[in-house]
Amino acid sequence: xxxxxxxxxxxxxxxxxxxxxxxxxxxxxxxxxxxxxxxxxxxxxxxxxxxxxxxxxxxxxxxxxxxxxxxxxxxxxxxxxxxxxxxxxxxxxxxx
Numbered sequence: 001x002x003x004x005x006x007x008x009x010x011x012x013x014x015x016x017x018x019x020x021x022x023x024x025x026x027x028x029x030x031x032x033x034x035x036x037x038x039x040x041x042x043x044x045x046x047x048x049x050x051x052x053x054x055x056x057x058x059x060x061x062x063x064x065x066x067x068x069x070x071x072x073x074x075x076x077x078x079x080x081x082x083x084x085x086x087x088x089x090x091x092x093x094x095x096x
Contacts, residue, residue, distance in 0.1 A: 036096035048074035
């Protein structure tokens with residue numbers, strides 16, 4: 001599921017950047033990456049796996065500016081027309 005979600009984001013034009021194997025790495029996504037919520041009642045959070053702040057629904061656009069959390073399975077970004085600086089699980093995001 002994680003690989004499929006990331007592949008969909010890459011196919012949507014996201015740019016993944018990795019750091020050399022000998023250093024800690026993150027996979028930031030370019031600020032221009034826009035993905036869409038793929039399910040209804042998706043919870044967005046203050047931090048990965050953290051406090052729920054609300055819900056968004058299928059089709060809502062999400063501007064991603066970084067990946068984070070355990071195994072980089074969370075997307076950090078802004079809900080278009082909504083909250084800024086929230087986290088959504090990558091498995092619930094994909095192509096618009």
